[in-house]
Amino acid sequence: MAPAPKYDQQTQQKMILQAAEQCINESSVTDFTMAKIARVAGLSMGSVYKFVQSKEDIVLALAYQSFVHVSKIFDQVLALPISTPEKILAISLIAPQKLQCFEFDYELQTYATNEAVIRKGSNYWTGKIIEASSRCESSFKLALTDGITSGELKDVPNLGEVIEEIIISGWAMTVGYEQVQRVQQTKQIIEGTDSLQQPLELGHPIIRSSVRLLNSYPWQKPLTNESLINIEQQLTALNLR
Numbered sequence: 001m002a003p004a005p006k007y008d009q010q011t012q013q014k015m016i017l018q019a020a021e022q023c024i025n026e027s028s029v030t031d032f033t034m035a036k037i038a039r040v041a042g043l044s045m046g047s048v049y050k051f052v053q054s055k056e057d058i059v060l061a062l063a064y065q066s067f068v069h070v071s072k073i074f075d076q077v078l079a080l081p082i083s084t085p086e087k088i089l090a091i092s093l094i095a096p097q098k099l100q101c102f103e104f105d106y107e108l109q110t111y112a113t114n115e116a117v118i119r120k121g122s123n124y125w126t127g128k129i130i131e132a133s134s135r136c137e138s139s140f141k142l143a144l145t146d147g148i149t150s151g152e153l154k155d156v157p158n159l160g161e162v163i164e165e166i167i168i169s170g171w172a173m174t175v176g177y178e179q180v181q182r183v184q185q186t187k188q189i190i191e192g193t194d195s196l197q198q199p200l201e202l203g204h205p206i207i208r209s210s211v212r213l214l215n216s217y218p219w220q221k222p223l224t225n226e227s228l229i230n231i232e233q234q235l236t237a238l239n240l241r
Contacts, residue, residue, distance in 0.1 A: 063112035067132035084147025095199035
């Protein structure tokens with residue numbers, strides 16, 4: 001009879017992903033090796049390949065972990081006792097470091113959404129990424145639907161279209177802002193002095209733009225300066241600001 005494994009499957013997977021995090025921190029999202037992950041984890045290559053089939057799977061597995069972390073924080077914000085437009089805006093006001101799961105989150109998310117990586121990933125880990133992404137989107141849709149159907153938004157002829165508009169335009173603005181800032185701050189990033197981890201001020205241009213966008217819809221209670229202060233207080237109470 002073969003000897004029982006030293007660690008159960010869940011423990012081995014945790015060890016592999018912790019080793020992968022260490023290896024990526026020491027190199028990059030593209031330069032780590034499976035052999036080093038096995039060595040750092042103290043496991044055989046065979047044990048590693050029971051959970052991941054390739055480097056692409058490692059990237060997707062870590063991205064899934066990051067997605068789950070962010071989703072849990074979003075769920076906290078969407079459960080706050082504030083209006084629906086305030087909840088949407090609150091997402092943009094969360095301190096970036098609170099959303100950070102790994103030091104290399106930005107590079108991880110960029111690489112994990114690359115078509116080549118997704119095509120090379122196993123069905124299991126690509127499925128997990130789809131699951132995490134869908135769960136996050138569903139949370140937003142549910143929060144918006146509940147708010148709109150409860151009467152927060154006036155005269156909505158097509159609920160589905162409005163929800164889709166708000167989600168897409170909101171993500172486009174926040175994610176687009178981050179992309180623009182990273183291009184502008186190339187020098188600081190190279191020097192290691194970029195400040196993208198700092199929370200946005202209430203009067204920041206992207207916040208003002210988000211308020212203008214959200215207030216273009218006929219909410220019963222549009223966003224005001226008092227709304228911004230309320231959001232900041234709620235996020236501070238959750239230690240997310």
